Amino acid sequence: MKNNADLQLSRRKVRGRSIALLLTGVAFLMPPIAGISLIDSDIGGMPVPMLYLFAIWAFLIVGAVALARPLRETEDTRSATRPTGAPD
Numbered sequence: 001m002k003n004n005a006d007l008q009l010s011r012r013k014v015r016g017r018s019i020a021l022l023l024t025g026v027a028f029l030m031p032p033i034a035g036i037s038l039i040d041s042d043i044g045g046m047p048v049p050m051l052y053l054f055a056i057w058a059f060l061i062v063g064a065v066a067l068a069r070p071l072r073e074t075e076d077t078r079s080a081t082r083p084t085g086a087p088d
Helices: 004-029 031-037 048-081
Strands: none
Touching: 004 031, 004 048, 031 048
16 A cells, blocks of 8 residues: 555646646647648648647547546545545
């Protein structure tokens, strides 16, 4: 079983990664970078800017799901080791 220090380190790592995911998403949606996708053509019948936005959106959702799983596991472990009635 992991001790409390290992759980805190794991949570800090996941929080750091979630902040990096947020900043990456913001950077990819900023006008200078998003402006690269302003190509007047279609791929599979969809405009390139729309595909770009959906790709970034999907990337952020997949990243959030991947980061939520370790947070949930550490929270479950933390609540299992905490005595009932103990404050958070």
